[in-house]
Amino acid sequence: MPADTTAPDLRQGSATPWRERMPLPPSEAMSEAQRAAAQALIDGPRKGVYGPFLPLLRSPELLDRVARMGEYLRFGSVLPARVREFATCIAARHAGNQFEWHMHAPLAQQAGVEAAVLDALRQGARPAGLAGDDALVLDFSGELLHQHGCSEPTYARAVDRWGEQGVVELTALLGYFVLVSWVMNVAHTPAQSAAGAALPPFPL
Template sequence: MGLVRAGFTATVAVLAAAGGWLAARTPPGAAAGEPRFPQLTLEQLTPAQRPLGEKILKISSVGLAGPYNPMIRSPEMAQRMYDLLDYLRWHTSVPTRLNEFAILIQGRLWRSQVEWYAHYPLAIKAGLSEQVAADLKANRRPEGMKPDEAAVYDFCMELSTRHAVSDATFARAKAVLGEQGVVDLTALTGTYVTVAMLLSMAEEGVPPGKEPPFKPGEP
């Protein structure tokens, strides 16, 4: 989630600027100061957790916060998830613009504050139109999508909401991405459902002082 290629020094600077992503949050339904998963620091990690924690700090814009805070409680699972995310973010056959768009689609379907907060700027940087993102955030089929974006949107939406993909939608996605790309896109979509579930279960929020992307009462 929200991964960026950055050196360890840059990551530490980002973490310092963030000022305690979870320490200052009050999760919905929980008393102040009683998060479901107190934020771990590198110094608190067990020998089983620390090697992965050090890897996370070298690539994550939120340090050990976000989905990593609950994930690392199960260090072997977290390592395997980390390896999967490493492939799906940095080595996938799906172009970055479409990859980030697909993550935003899941973020919107789940109303995942952290997924949208973390991946919206990455999607825009990768070339996704701000208008397309705005329509998606407003729970509308985006206007002005490029043909490859429309193919990804329809594929992800059908798979997520109907639990099936029509022959026509599959053919469009395959024409854009190829067989490997369709498989990679499906794995990405499912993985970010898992990430959204972890964030929701753990009641993770956006950094203190930042506006949540999805407001109460919005569709």
């Protein structure tokens, strides 16, 4: 097996020695269903096959269903971009997934989340001084990811702010990004280069 040249801070998944377990298969080795699933990704808003869709290509029908769910949660949800991107960063940090962190920390910052907030999250600390949507997203996400539910006060605040549809979609978004993070962690799908990203990787 050839030596892996992936930079250590772009690796994810805990097994050693580290290697990417499910890279993109050669086109000639793909089934018709795999080629169709890959082409659908290329033709859609993602414009390519990367990240969780590399391992998911091993199950083309599952890939299609996961991709369609992700497209709605990312591009069609009633939640504002700032809420979606900050929640995605929280899920990525919780699941120890550098790929989603590299992808979404810059997007969260572009959507208005302060760099200091993201850097505290990156280091595993609770960001201080949060208010408004950012505080509510962190509270809701933290309760769901760590306690597998949501307290009455936090639920009431979330429904008052985003409605029942928004609460359902925020819950699903957190679950979706934990799901794809786990898939990549098991497959050892490396993060893309952090060049140009707003924040460095988080410590593993």
